[in-house]
Amino acid sequence: MAYLPVTQRCGHTTKLTIADGPLQAHYLQYHGGKLCESCRKQRVFEIAEKANADVWDRSRALGWVELRGTLKQIIYATSLRMKMVERMIQTAMDMGIPDYVADVYLEEMLANDAAKWWINNRDMNMVGLFEYPLDLS
Numbered sequence: 001m002a003y004l005p006v007t008q009r010c011g012h013t014t015k016l017t018i019a020d021g022p023l024q025a026h027y028l029q030y031h032g033g034k035l036c037e038s039c040r041k042q043r044v045f046e047i048a049e050k051a052n053a054d055v056w057d058r059s060r061a062l063g064w065v066e067l068r069g070t071l072k073q074i075i076y077a078t079s080l081r082m083k084m085v086e087r088m089i090q091t092a093m094d095m096g097i098p099d100y101v102a103d104v105y106l107e108e109m110l111a112n113d114a115a116k117w118w119i120n121n122r123d124m125n126m127v128g129l130f131e132y133p134l135d136l137s
């Protein structure tokens with residue numbers, strides 16, 4: 001095994017553990033053709049953002065907090081959050097709940113920036129929101 005610097009496709013140099021032997025040059029070339037981990041994550045994020053441009057733009061336009069969590073959680077939860085809020089507003093309208101009442105609950109919920117919470121509570125509806133205290137963990 002050798003711990004070697006590899007200049008990757010993005011131009012960043014990463015040190016990688018590469019197996020010794022006749023295939024070492026091949027491994028170096030293979031890894032050199034890839035993005036470094038940080039650029040790869042950024043790229044995945046950009047692709048997801050573009051694919052969900054409508055949801056992301058609307059979330060930002062509405063002033064909703066940027067979610068935190070793993071990249072995967074953030075991408076999933078950003079779409080979920082929009083669907084959940086739309087569903088809750090629809091339910092509130094169907095139930096005849098005045099906007100100013102629903103808004104209080106929605107505002108409290110929307111302050112939650114934990115992507116994990118949105119994923120864990122994705123099936124919550126307006127009734128659930130009224131009946132259960134918010135678990136903000």
Ligand SMILES: [Zn+2]
Binds near residue numbers: 010036
């Ligand atoms: Zn890079």
